[in-house]
Amino acid sequence: MSAKQPLGSSFSERRFLHDISNASTALGVPYSENQTKRVLSVFGESFHRGCVLWRTTDQPNGELNYRVYERRSIDMVALATNAGLISKHNVLLSLVQSWSSLYGEQSQQLADFDASRGLVKFWVFLGAMRPLVEVLGVAELPACITEHRDMFENMRLTHVRHVAVDLEKRSINLYFRTTQQFTREGVDKHISLAGASPISDTLFGEIRQQFPRSGGTFAVTIDFLTGTISRVAFYALRLSPENMPCINERIRHFFQVCPSYDVQEMMALAWSFGKGSQTYVKAEHSHSGELVELLKEWNTPMTDDR
Numbered sequence: 001m002s003a004k005q006p007l008g009s010s011f012s013e014r015r016f017l018h019d020i021s022n023a024s025t026a027l028g029v030p031y032s033e034n035q036t037k038r039v040l041s042v043f044g045e046s047f048h049r050g051c052v053l054w055r056t057t058d059q060p061n062g063e064l065n066y067r068v069y070e071r072r073s074i075d076m077v078a079l080a081t082n083a084g085l086i087s088k089h090n091v092l093l094s095l096v097q098s099w100s101s102l103y104g105e106q107s108q109q110l111a112d113f114d115a116s117r118g119l120v121k122f123w124v125f126l127g128a129m130r131p132l133v134e135v136l137g138v139a140e141l142p143a144c145i146t147e148h149r150d151m152f153e154n155m156r157l158t159h160v161r162h163v164a165v166d167l168e169k170r171s172i173n174l175y176f177r178t179t180q181q182f183t184r185e186g187v188d189k190h191i192s193l194a195g196a197s198p199i200s201d202t203l204f205g206e207i208r209q210q211f212p213r214s215g216g217t218f219a220v221t222i223d224f225l226t227g228t229i230s231r232v233a234f235y236a237l238r239l240s241p242e243n244m245p246c247i248n249e250r251i252r253h254f255f256q257v258c259p260s261y262d263v264q265e266m267m268a269l270a271w272s273f274g275k276g277s278q279t280y281v282k283a284e285h286s287h288s289g290e291l292v293e294l295l296k297e298w299n300t301p302m303t304d305d306r
Contacts, residue, residue, distance in 0.1 A: 009262045011047045011288045013040055019259055019287070020066065020115055026257040027056065027250070029064045030116035039113050042083040046070050046111075051289030053266070054258040055112075058248045058281040064115040064258075066287070067123075069294055073105040077122060080111075085119045092122075092165045092224065095140040095172070099124045099163050102134060121166050125298060129159040129177060144227025145172070152176075155189065157218070161300070170224045177301060178215045182208055187234070190218060194232045196273035206245040207271055210236035212301040219270070233272040233282065238292060238302040241267065251283045258285050264292035 017036060024031030040047060051069040056062045070076070077096055081088035100107045106127030114120050126135070132153065136146045152158070152174075162175035178190075187207065188198045199207075217235035222228065239245075247269070255267060266286035273279050286292070295302065 009288050009290050011052060013044070013047070016040075016047075016052070016287070020064070023054070023254075023257045024064055024115050027062075027064055027254060029056075029062075031064075032116045032118075035116060035118040036113075038083075038085075039118050042079055042085065043068055043076065043111065046074070046076070051291040051294050052287040053284055053291060054254070054287055055282060055284045056251070056254050056258075057272075057283070058251050060250070062250065062280075065112050065120070066115070067110060067112045069110050069289070069291065070108045071294065073100075073108050075100075076109040076111050080119055086167060090167070091140065092167060092170065092172075095138065096122045096124060096165050098138040098140050099126070099135070102138070103127045103130070117168075120168050121164055123162055123164040125162055126160065128299070129161050132158050132160055132174075132176075135160045135163060135174070141172075142224070142227065145222055145224070147227065148222070148229070151193075152220075157220075161217070161298075165224075166221075171221050171230065172224055174220045174222070176218045176220070178218045180213065180215050182211055182213070190234075191232055191273040193220065193229050194273055195229075195275035196232070196279065197277055199273075199279075203271070207234055207236070209243075210239060210245055210269065210303050212236075212303060214301060216301045231272055231274045233270045235268065235270045236303045237266065237268045237284075237295065237300065238264075239267045239269060240303070241265075245269065247281065247283070251281065254283055255285055258287070260286045261288045262286045262290050262292065264290065266291045266295070 046068050050071050053067045055065045077093050080086050108125045110123035112121035136149050156179050157176040160174050164173040184204050219233045221231040268284040270282040
């Protein structure tokens with residue numbers, strides 16, 4: 001049973017609408033109050049019961065997204081389709097449901113929303129670290145994706161905690177936990193999955209300083225139709241504001257204008273790598289619901305585990 005949320009960290013629809021409007025203006029991103037209110041009307045119970053998080057990137061045109069985490073095993077896909085947010089015939093939704101059914105009520109669905117467009121992504125927390133062979137064994141995954149299994153296992157990427165489906169980009173995400181050894185050679189090998197060039201010593205030092213020494217989250221993005229690995233990312237969760245790595249002004253501004261009401265604030269960065277030098281940084285900031293406590297219950301590796 002999750003700890004009771006402190007009053008200040010409880011979700012308030014009125015406060016959230018005020019915050020997201022101000023944040024969108026401050027960051028110069030599109031915002032739709034109607035879309036946001038529609039999201040809250042469909043998923044309102046999850047916002048009040050679960051946790052809410054902000055996210056963006058360091059790119060000049062980076063979008064403002066928000067995520068809702070559930071504390072219960074509910075069918076978010078059904079809520080979305082019944083409300084007409086997305087067609088129930090979308091094959092990617094069948095994939096989300098198959099992953100959710102693998103471990104029954106041990107799994108929880110999450111969802112990402114864009115500040116102007118609404119629903120963009122579904123996640124599934126699988127309840128624990130799960131064998132890759134089981135996660136890739138669902139019928140909805142095409143061979144162009146499942147054939148990556150041997151390559152992942154040869155890199156000791158054998159267990160997955162979360163999976164996700166991007167409804168707009170038609171891609172899937174696998175969230176692995178890395179081994180304890182974090183070496184320059186290992187990082188370059190991991191990012192080469194997406195065709196990324198070797199990183200600089202400076203960037204390696206920044207990531208290594210923040211990445212959990214016991215092993216952290218490594219994400220792989222795969223195109224659903226072609227099986228192409230388009231991006232990979234290393235996540236550092238719950239960074240210390242006093243020991244923040246080098247970030248640009250946009251992310252610094254993001255942390256200022258997207259407020260957190262949690263007693264234990266969660267600031268996170270993810271270094272994302274694509275083909276060649278297509279690198280950027282993602283930033284996440286807890287909003288409400290005591291996200292750190294939930295992530296601890298899920299045994300999610302965080303920077304302060306070092």
